[in-house]
Amino acid sequence: MNxxxxxxxxxxxxxxxxxxxxxxEGAQGAATAPAFPEGDVAAYIDSVDAVMLPxxxxxxxxxxxHYSTGDDRSxxxxxxxxxxxxxxxxxxxxxxxxxxxLRDVDDFYERFATTNKVVKTSxxxxxxxxxxxxxxxxRFNTNLDYSVSYMGSAEQGGKACYLFELRAKNRKLAYxxxxxxxxxxxxxxLRRAFxxxxxxxxxxYDVTSVEFAGGQARSVSMKYVDALSPEDTSEARIYDxxxxxxxxxQFFTKEYLESGRLYPYQF
Amino acid sequence: MRKILSIxxxxxxxxxxxxxxxxxPLSFALAGSLDSSASYSRENEGSAFEGLTAYSDSxxxxxxxxxxxxxxxxxxxxxxxxxxxxxxxxxxxxxxILESAAFTVNExxxxxxxxxIFYLRLGKQRLSWGSGxxxxxxxxxxxxxxxxxxxxxxxxVPALKAEIIAKSFSLMAFSVLFDDLxxxxxxxxxxxxxxxxSDLSASGxxxxxxxxxGALNASMAxxxxxxxxxxxxxxxxxxxxxxxxxxxxxxxxLPGSSVPSSPTGTQWAALGGTSVQVPVLKTTxxxxxxxxxxxxxxxxxxxxxxxxxxxxxxxxxSSSAWYGELAGRPGRQASDYLFLSLAQPxxxxxxxPVFDKIGLTLTCLLNLVDASTYTAGDLSLTxxxxxxxxxxxxxxxxxxxxxxxxxxxxxxxxxxxxxFF
Numbered sequence: 001m002n003x004x005x006x007x008x009x010x011x012x013x014x015x016x017x018x019x020x021x022x023x024x025e026g027a028q029g030a031a032t033a034p035a036f037p038e039g040d041v042a043a044y045i046d047s048v049d050a051v052m053l054p055x056x057x058x059x060x061x062x063x064x065x066h067y068s069t070g071d072d073r074s075x076x077x078x079x080x081x082x083x084x085x086x087x088x089x090x091x092x093x094x095x096x097x098x099x100x101x102l103r104d105v106d107d108f109y110e111r112f113a114t115t116n117k118v119v120k121t122s123x124x125x126x127x128x129x130x131x132x133x134x135x136x137x138x139r140f141n142t143n144l145d146y147s148v149s150y151m152g153s154a155e156q157g158g159k160a161c162y163l164f165e166l167r168a169k170n171r172k173l174a175y176x177x178x179x180x181x182x183x184x185x186x187x188x189x190l191r192r193a194f195x196x197x198x199x200x201x202x203x204x205y206d207v208t209s210v211e212f213a214g215g216q217a218r219s220v221s222m223k224y225v226d227a228l229s230p231e232d233t234s235e236a237r238i239y240d241x242x243x244x245x246x247x248x249x250q251f252f253t254k255e256y257l258e259s260g261r262l263y264p265y266q267f
Numbered sequence: 268m269r270k271i272l273s274i275x276x277x278x279x280x281x282x283x284x285x286x287x288x289x290x291x292p293l294s295f296a297l298a299g300s301l302d303s304s305a306s307y308s309r310e311n312e313g314s315a316f317e318g319l320t321a322y323s324d325s326x327x328x329x330x331x332x333x334x335x336x337x338x339x340x341x342x343x344x345x346x347x348x349x350x351x352x353x354x355x356x357x358x359x360x361x362x363x364i365l366e367s368a369a370f371t372v373n374e375x376x377x378x379x380x381x382x383x384i385f386y387l388r389l390g391k392q393r394l395s396w397g398s399g400x401x402x403x404x405x406x407x408x409x410x411x412x413x414x415x416x417x418x419x420x421x422x423x424v425p426a427l428k429a430e431i432i433a434k435s436f437s438l439m440a441f442s443v444l445f446d447d448l449x450x451x452x453x454x455x456x457x458x459x460x461x462x463x464x465s466d467l468s469a470s471g472x473x474x475x476x477x478x479x480x481g482a483l484n485a486s487m488a489x490x491x492x493x494x495x496x497x498x499x500x501x502x503x504x505x506x507x508x509x510x511x512x513x514x515x516x517x518x519x520x521l522p523g524s525s526v527p528s529s530p531t532g533t534q535w536a537a538l539g540g541t542s543v544q545v546p547v548l549k550t551t552x553x554x555x556x557x558x559x560x561x562x563x564x565x566x567x568x569x570x571x572x573x574x575x576x577x578x579x580x581x582x583x584x585s586s587s588a589w590y591g592e593l594a595g596r597p598g599r600q601a602s603d604y605l606f607l608s609l610a611q612p613x614x615x616x617x618x619x620p621v622f623d624k625i626g627l628t629l630t631c632l633l634n635l636v637d638a639s640t641y642t643a644g645d646l647s648l649t650x651x652x653x654x655x656x657x658x659x660x661x662x663x664x665x666x667x668x669x670x671x672x673x674x675x676x677x678x679x680x681x682x683x684x685x686x687f688f
Binding site: 065067068069070071073093094095097098107115116119120121122123124125126170232248249250253254255256258259260261262 | 298300334336344346378380383384386393395421430432433434437458464466486488491492494495497500544549617618619649652653655687688
């Protein structure tokens, strides 16, 4: 019981800090931002997102968590995206089959694996375990979640990159500050690093490979690293990325998820 | 029932055929589990049910629980949810081993998407109704949940459902089907998530045999803006209905006896619940309270159990109709209940080879009228991929004239191996 009380007090305290800090940090970031050589930052970021994943699309996703203890954990699923809305459905492990996560702009819902019960959840919750939060599974529209500032040129993995600073637009997000490195030549995001309010890096991911077809990514592989425990990593692969010409709005409602219609497209 | 299901199967096939202008390939997906379970129960020798029937103290079963979903493109979807259980009763007082098998279709339906906004579903289905976790006191249509067994597979009802799902609201209208057309039930539900961080629904149902029901359900996440505490949930479920669903208490003809009587008058039920996931620990705590206006009071419940335990054979005999009535309403005998649950899906979530594979759940249903309790614990081990081994313990506590002081078994120990596919 003491452990529970202590955790509760720590969490309440961190919540209070979260309310106080972002405004001051935002003012500091805006004052130091240089001019972006390619024009409008938001439009550029939209184009970077669009190369990786079309606004309306479906794709498969596979994630393997590697722990320093030598333990591995894998899961697979698929998702359907319509701009700011995503439904993610698990197909592996078998015990999680038909677990579903719905993101409707800023609202998150989860559907239990064995029943049609759908309950509200949050961006910071970690429905599938491992290093990936609910937001990590559904973060496809950078401008929706963050205010983006250009910070200058930087090198990442031996490539010339634009460096951007992303500040969370609301407190629901798991990380208030994110840094993004985008390859100047290919407009491919190479790294995202996620920071605590104190400025300490908590985790990052590197894009390890991208396969293109017709100017559009068909598969993207990423490696998440826990900055506090670098031997704990997650490898995520998004593949079979397919544009969709028509995705009904209704698919992204709680009621639709509750009805059990989880297989509206062929995978 | 077979006639109804046959008609529904034909209608569903016809509907799919009509929607086949541009046929998409049919695809199937199967999920489920294979359970092997064994348990030992200690007979509650102080129960009013003791000695009523031959009571086994150890048993085992094998069960397949499967969900076969089928879809054709985006237009058609169906589900067959079935269970097959082969049960064996060991250590029978007569020395024999009893074996029985049962195949149950929990849900079997087909539905059509018309214009991405209108959906028709026909078949045996669980109709979405009620925000309660352990019990839905406002639900007049689905077979009720058993508050003492949260893991039980839930069956649906044969129904035709039409649903409009729009971005900010959904409207559902349905008819519950019975062999006798004059018994058809009709219902509707309007729900919306338009108010930030909340879900609301208002629903109504009427059938000739059950009178009418009006219900209101709400759930909200009041701290959704607070990182770490954004998963805190509150929910409410309430209903008013024209006629009681259970037998009411009445004094019997003999002094000390009691008999079931027909319920009269408008009834109401309410449920309130909350859950929170403790940050860092990831322990989920859940509490739920519900009130049934037609539930029995302390005096009434005590009188029933006192009559069934009477040393006067004539009093027991004239009260014996209560045996069946009480057995059919666990967690619904009294007017007030409190359910508490603590769940730790895994002790750690950091790659620990042992503690990442161990989960714990503890639940307690408290009958607030007679202060009796039904407690269950579960230790879940997931060391093998797609497999879990669960060690369970259930025990009931209460005075001689209380609900859980009269359960058939006072202690039950079980082991269950489950393979997911």
